[in-house]
Amino acid sequence: MRFASTRSPERIASLREAVFQGLAPDGGLYQPADEPDLRPLFEGLAEEASFVDVASRMIRALLPEVADPARLAERAFSFEPVLRPPRGDISVLELFHGPSCAFKDFGAGFLAALMEDFLDEERRRAVVLVATSGDTGSAVAQAFSGRKNVDVVVLYPSGRVSPLQEKQLTTLGGNVVALEVLGSFDDCQRMVKEAFLDPLLRRRMTLTSANSINLGRLIPQSFYYVWAWSRLRRHHLYFCVPSGNFGNLTAGVLAWRWGLPVAGFVAATNRNDVVPEYLRTSRFRPRSSVATLSNAMDVGNPSNFERLSAIFAGSWEAMRREIAEEVVTDEETVETIRRVYEATGEILDPHGAVGYLGAERFLAKLSGPQARSARVVTLATAHPGKFVEVVERAIGKRPELPASLRRLQDLPKRSVVIENGIERLRALLLDRFG
């Protein structure tokens, strides 16, 4: 498969270029330039295929630049998705069993293993530079922790991430450096941007990013749609995706374009409903985000919309034939967590709850023969233990923290405090990696 920028489809890039550049030189996002027909692969999957097995077949089919697909899949994914048995017509696909307990572990884990391989083949080193307001940085830091040929520098705003997030960033050590910046998240982002443009730094080291628009994070997110389908292929299958930046949904739509027999998708959002509004009205109106309880989805200008739109050749009609929309308020989110817990004992996190209610509403609107064999798989993107306050408010008791995060609480924090500004960052990077 070849790749190209959403903004200049004629300029083809290799996987390697796309992964190390992150953003394309024209400011667009990299995405597949070909549409392979993977139906034979899908149909050949065993019903009990492991996730690593599905992933290595997908890698082999999609990414010929990867020398050893099975080995890459094993190193990328030390964890699996879990498909919960259905309640009625809804199954929950839990994607939070990785090291940071959120679905971003799939994308970050794959990107880290892939970069490690490429750097090894080329016998060079790179420094991954990330600014984070919390969650993305911890998935990236954990994914790159202990990998060869790569160092990770994570910048976070001092005092402005949750205590748990700070532990996730600062307890890894080794090749992960946590920089506690005396400034805001915007300051961290500005410092990272300036570092990438700094001539001296660029001469002295290879700097690369690992942010959520990286193609190396998008592709692996298609794998769990295939894995879930392989177990539920007898059904008329829909996927409901709680969405913010829309990378997750875009990856599912890619799998469908490659021939996965999915009946359709549901884009579920909180009140930041720019894409649902587009699907209803054909008008795309990005705006400032508003804060909600499902805060990893508080996005007012979803960057992957550009990819999604390109997949449908810019056609609103074509997109809305495949993607339905549901919008869920904070009150409904809390109410859904309570109701699902009381009915089944299962605890959803706020993001998963947005998806769950979206799936219920979508099913209630289906009619005719489709409705009888329909099954919605809704994606649970984070562990409920990461959202203690909201969950406790809903169900009246505190959810358990997953063991991997509980362990962190006893480890010492190790961060380097630095002043806001590129000079301090430049000096530190030159000192350590120059």
Ligand SMILES: *Cc1c(COP(=O)(O)O)cnc(C)c1O
């Ligand atoms: C990032 C994130 C989302 C949103 O995913 P997108 O790919 O940006 O749409 C949803 N839930 C959680 C928990 C997240 O961390």
